[in-house]
Amino acid sequence: MRVLRVIAAIALLAGAGGLCFAGEMNDEKAVIGGGCFWCVEAVYENLPGVKSVVSGYAAGESPNPTYEEVCSGRSGHAEVVEITFDPSVVGYSDIIDLFWDAHDPTTLNRQGADVGTQYRSIIIAQNAAQRAEAEKSKAAAASKFKNPIVTEIVEGETFYPAENYHQDFAKAHPNHPYVRAVIAPKLQKLQEKK
Numbered sequence: 001m002r003v004l005r006v007i008a009a010i011a012l013l014a015g016a017g018g019l020c021f022a023g024e025m026n027d028e029k030a031v032i033g034g035g036c037f038w039c040v041e042a043v044y045e046n047l048p049g050v051k052s053v054v055s056g057y058a059a060g061e062s063p064n065p066t067y068e069e070v071c072s073g074r075s076g077h078a079e080v081v082e083i084t085f086d087p088s089v090v091g092y093s094d095i096i097d098l099f100w101d102a103h104d105p106t107t108l109n110r111q112g113a114d115v116g117t118q119y120r121s122i123i124i125a126q127n128a129a130q131r132a133e134a135e136k137s138k139a140a141a142a143s144k145f146k147n148p149i150v151t152e153i154v155e156g157e158t159f160y161p162a163e164n165y166h167q168d169f170a171k172a173h174p175n176h177p178y179v180r181a182v183i184a185p186k187l188q189k190l191q192e193k194k
Helices: 002-015 037-044 067-071 092-102 128-144 177-193
Strands: 028-034 050-058 078-085 121-125 152-155 159-161
Touching (some): 028 037, 028 092, 037 050, 037 078, 037 177, 078 092, 078 121, 078 159, 092 128, 121 128
Parallel strands (some): 121 152
Antiparallel strands (some): 028 078
């Protein structure tokens, strides 16, 4: 009887998300935005140590925004990605260092042809240590650019996942004109920098 109670308790905890299995307890999250989230997602999803990249919205006023609300520019949200990673494989500093190479952090509310506050460069730190690391990385990256970095660094903003059709967009739609014209060349350029 006691064994059955233990099994029932384990099942209850697992169903409620109360159990963490190997590796999950140490995973960390990074939330960043550098233009269209399809581009940022594609940059990070094959990085060793990254477990998932979810496109979404953050740093705005309205709760549970839709893509249409964010695109209108009136929600205040930025297109961002939430990266879940294993810090024993890839560090937060590595993710932020790649961020500076993956977009132009010197253009306010713009990345290429994508214009609007929803495309702003932003790092949303999950805690004070991440914020300090992001600030340090930003200062170090400044010498790489002719113009000043305009990236916002904030802490404690709620992340809202985007609609399902935005997730894994480049992988799901490799022949989409935006993927071919913008994302593929960006990934090629980053590969050449290695």
